[in-house]
Amino acid sequence: MFARKTDDELIGRALDGSERAWLTLVRRHEQRLYNYALRMSGNPDDAMDILQDVLMSVYRNLDSFRGDSKFTTWLFRIASFRCTDYFRRRNWQTTTLGDDEDVPDDSGHHEPEFLLSQVEDNEGIVHLMGLLPPEQRQVVELKFFQHFTFDEIAGQLGISPNTAKTRLYTALSRMRAKSELSLAS
Amino acid sequence: MTESNDMNCEQAKSLLFELIDGSLSAADRDAVHRHLDDCADCSAAQADVWHMQTVASRWKTSRVPRWNRRGAFFESRGFPPLLQIASACASVVVMVLVLAQVRISTEDGFQVSFGGDVASRADLEAQLHDLRQEQLALINQSADRLTNQQVASNQLMFRTLLEASRQERHEDLRNLVSLVQDTQTKQNERTAESLRYVLSNQIEDRRNIQQLGQALKLVASDGGTL
Numbered sequence: 132m133f134a135r136k137t138d139d140e141l142i143g144r145a146l147d148g149s150e151r152a153w154l155t156l157v158r159r160h161e162q163r164l165y166n167y168a169l170r171m172s173g174n175p176d177d178a179m180d181i182l183q184d185v186l187m188s189v190y191r192n193l194d195s196f197r198g199d200s201k202f203t204t205w206l207f208r209i210a211s212f213r214c215t216d217y218f219r220r221r222n223w224q225t226t227t228l229g230d231d232e233d234v235p236d237d238s239g240h241h242e243p244e245f246l247l248s249q250v251e252d253n254e255g256i257v258h259l260m261g262l263l264p265p266e267q268r269q270v271v272e273l274k275f276f277q278h279f280t281f282d283e284i285a286g287q288l289g290i291s292p293n294t295a296k297t298r299l300y301t302a303l304s305r306m307r308a309k310s311e312l313s314l315a316s
Numbered sequence: 317m318t319e320s321n322d323m324n325c326e327q328a329k330s331l332l333f334e335l336i337d338g339s340l341s342a343a344d345r346d347a348v349h350r351h352l353d354d355c356a357d358c359s360a361a362q363a364d365v366w367h368m369q370t371v372a373s374r375w376k377t378s379r380v381p382r383w384n385r386r387g388a389f390f391e392s393r394g395f396p397p398l399l400q401i402a403s404a405c406a407s408v409v410v411m412v413l414v415l416a417q418v419r420i421s422t423e424d425g426f427q428v429s430f431g432g433d434v435a436s437r438a439d440l441e442a443q444l445h446d447l448r449q450e451q452l453a454l455i456n457q458s459a460d461r462l463t464n465q466q467v468a469s470n471q472l473m474f475r476t477l478l479e480a481s482r483q484e485r486h487e488d489l490r491n492l493v494s495l496v497q498d499t500q501t502k503q504n505e506r507t508a509e510s511l512r513y514v515l516s517n518q519i520e521d522r523r524n525i526q527q528l529g530q531a532l533k534l535v536a537s538d539g540g541t542l
Binding site for chain 1 (some may be wrong): 326329361365374375378380
């Protein structure tokens with residue numbers, strides 16, 4: 132009876148000056164963006180700041196959306212940029228355990244799923260993501276939570292698909308190593 | 317990198333997600349499985365992917381806190397930077413004028429004084445009193461002027477009415493005189509007519525009398541017989 136308007140239709144109306152269309156678009160995507168920001172930042176206040184920052188950036192650049200890709204792909208490309216800028220301003224490295232630490236050898240002598248199996252709530256997932264440097268955290272987020280392909284992730288982050296894959300498996304290896312260190316201590 | 321069968325680690329890892337999703341062809345699936353059987357590193361990576369997918373599926377979606385969407389996008393746009401700069405410059409100029417106690421005056425009597433001496437309360441009250449008196453005088457003058465105008469207007473109106481009334485009376489009088497004259501003329505005519513009638517009758521009567529007298533004379537001359 133009431134057909135749900137597509138993102139492209141809402142964008143067209145928003146560009147024609149419809150506030151209602153834009154707010155509908157915001158309500159449709161804000162929860163996904165907020166949860167993305169929550170996992171990336173680790174706390175609700177920062178997540179809310181990132182959400183508003185991303186949406187404001189999208190609103191200002193809405194006329195540059197050509198429709199060549201899906202709106203969500205374009206949205207998360209902007210979100211990735213804004214998220215990187217946001218944490219660069221806030222000295223991102225202090226929120227992680229460091230990007231240059233050596234990853235211990237994990238040649239199959241341990242049971243890596245031990246810690247992962249204990250991660251059952253949002254707090255544990257946020258802690259797990261916090262073990263990663265920003266570049267790896269973004270790839271893990273976009274692959275496991277946003278379910279983008281490696282080509283899409285590469286386009287969003289401005290890297291090659293192979294680099295995206297390398298970052299992902301390095302991140303997984305790093306999380307496993309950190310969990311083993313945590314378990315050992 | 318560990319080489320195993322016909323597939324290397326890079327190729328195997330690039331297909332791990334498709335393997336877990338079940339979207340690989342049978343040939344690729346078998347090749348990846350053969351590689352994983354012989355490669356601990358890739359086998360661990362496969363386990364990592366599997367466990368991370370499990371962890372990700374446990375995320376409970378958090379609700380977005382209440383926030384003023386309309387206000388964020390449509391109401392709090394603020395002034396454009398140029399206006400802000402202009403406003404700041406104007407404030408600075410005014411502050412400088414006040415601090416320097418600048419006075420500006422023109423030949424027309426216009427005066428502006430920035431940061432001048434503060435007038436005392438008594439001076440202000442005196443100025444206020446003078447202004448009040450001036451206002452009262454102006455009001456009285458206006459009232460007098462209006463009254464005089466009203467009187468003059470009334471006088472003019474009465475004069476006009478009197479003149480109109482006088483003209484009407486003159487007109488009536490002329491009509492009356494004319495009517496009387498007409499009536500008198502008609503009456504004179506009727507009197508003249510009556511007199512003419514009486515005179516003609518008298519002439520007729522005299523003529524008859526003469527005839528009668530002649531007749532009588534004839535009778536008398538004839539012996540007294542008719």
